[in-house]
Amino acid sequence: MLYRLVITESQRQDNKIILHPDQEHYLRRVVRLNDGQFFIAINGRGNGWQVKLTPIGGEITNDIVENKELPMEVSLMVSLPKGSGFDDIVRCTTELGVSRLYPIMADRTLLKPKENKLVRWRKIAQEASEQCERLIVPYIAPPLPFLEAIQQMEDDSSRFIAVARNTDKHLFNCLNPLDLPSQITIATGCEGGWTTNEIQSAIAHNFQPITLGKRILRAVTAPIAIMALIASLAEK
Amino acid sequence: MLYRLVITESQRQDNKIILHPDQEHYLRRVVRLNDGQFFIAINGRGNGWQVKLTPIGGEITNDIVENKELPMEVSLMVSLPKGSGFDDIVRCTTELGVSRLYPIMADRTLLKPKENKLVRWRKIAQEASEQCERLIVPYIAPPLPFLEAIQQMEDDSSRFIAVARNTDKHLFNCLNPLDLPSQITIATGCEGGWTTNEIQSAIAHNFQPITLGKRILRAVTAPIAIMALIASLAEK
Incomplete structure (x- = not known):
């Protein structure tokens, strides 16, 4: 190669x-x-x-001329996990075809990212794109509070918010494999979960609450699991 | 909680x-x-x-009395990645419901795991089970060469081997959501990929080659993506 x-x-x-x-x-x-x-x-x-x-x-x-991109644009709004967990999220979701990553400072986010983190994340996305043989490097936005991020959204993407311990529909059941949306946005929470205010605000901005299964996924695992599911539905 | x-x-x-x-x-x-x-x-x-x-x-x-287990048994035969990558695999796949992990020393595996690694991996599986609220801690086998591991298999599980850069069917298309197998075994390669001999031997032991999509997934990402897909199919 x-x-x-x-x-x-x-x-x-x-x-x-x-x-x-x-x-x-x-x-x-x-x-x-x-x-x-x-x-x-x-x-x-x-x-x-x-x-x-x-x-x-x-x-x-x-x-x-090869095209290794997903047939839709997937944006992930990821509440920043503890430590260096977002590095793993950038690496794995780039391999799985993500278009845009929005690092989110949620109400319960403990991490206050340092200035140089964004440079580091963009470097990781670049290296991951090289390695997984994509021609596109995902865009990584500067970190934003969740409520600001959803207020700034202007696209008409299909929007979902992953909520732990709920009885909502599984993401799988919200996506029709024969008619997948051309733009998808999915928000995932941090270790402490979303606040009620965040969930209500997301719903007011057309986010549909979804579950990712019976077990509690860590803040690092949830966005990777989401991309793996969407990529499978798109490339099966 | x-x-x-x-x-x-x-x-x-x-x-x-x-x-x-x-x-x-x-x-x-x-x-x-x-x-x-x-x-x-x-x-x-x-x-x-x-x-x-x-x-x-x-x-x-x-x-x-809660049951947060998948309705089938999933065994992953994971070629050991470089560095501490297997730690992440144990953590994430436990959250996603794996039953058994077989750390594999493939022909091209560079890592020679130290004795104390198995103790560490089992501790990580235990902590991950506690955290994600499972009542079952996945079994982690001692590391084995791939050919030995497949010769020792005695179950009649549905068997798949993930091969990069192939034109085989996507794993998604090998699993019928309405009739999922009760036992699934999936093997994933290391950084250098499988040798031809390993793929041929796997096929001789009823492993079906599959793809996981267009991009090249790292040895760490592939098993996590597999578990995310299977859990979604089982719990949708």
Whole structure:
């Protein structure tokens, strides 16, 4: 398999790729490519190219036309879990095809994310996209309080909020495999769960409460389980 | 919610629970229970009791009758990923209802697990069962080479092997939601993938090759995605 590398649009000029020194170092010293050998450059927005390494950078030899994206856009509003749990969520849900991740500071969120976290999460999403062979890198929004995040929503996506210990319908039963929505937004809670106010506000913004099964899933597991289910329904 | 604690059968005598000193310390100092307050004791095999803390241990006040188990037995044969990835697999798949985990040393497995790993994994499974409110703690087998593990299988479970970059059927299409198997076994590969010999041997032992979608899932993500799909099909 060819090594994959995310580049910015400014690094591509006609059929040439201008490599940053650290990228060139990585390709030659770690991946151990020599001049004339190939790698794949992706712009993270759906385009990819097979590139030949040359003494002055890279030369595009052909476009990559594969499509490994889900047929719909999935946005996850994820209440930030404790510790580094969101790192795992970014990694796993990127592999499972998520489009956008909204890190949420819910009423009961304990973590106050540091400024540099967003940079780190975006780097993880980029690496996960390279590894799982997507051409698109999921967008990761700056952390927002839940009520602000839902007030800012402008799309007309099908919206769900996962609530623990409820008797609502399972997410599976809210999605018709023969007629899946083109945009889905799903919100998941943190360790302490949603407050009543958050659930009521979500319902007022057209979120439908759903369950994910009988057992109590941790804040890290719930978004991964959701993406696994949606990807299965979309790609079966 | 009441705090949950796994006990061994020998700790239960009629309607009394004999607490180990570290359990008593935890209940009183960390969970901050006082005499007369309640917790839940589970034996990890499907039984649970509501217990009142007393000066001499615990007193069973009633049985827990809830059933949060999947309606089938799911065994996962998981090729050990790098680093501590199997810890995450134990935690997440326990929450999603797995019955048995078989850590596999595949031909391309890099990790040679240390002796004390099995003790650690079983402790994680126990804690995850407490947390997600199961009464059963999944069994975790000692690590085995893949070929040995499949030769030792004696059940007549429906068997699948997840293979990356193939054109086989999606796992979803191999499971009829209206007639799910009572026993399912699924094998997942490590970072380097299965060898041809491993896939051929699995097929000879009635494993059906399946895909998990278009993107390449890491060794950590694949078993979690599988359990999320099976739990959704079983509990929808």
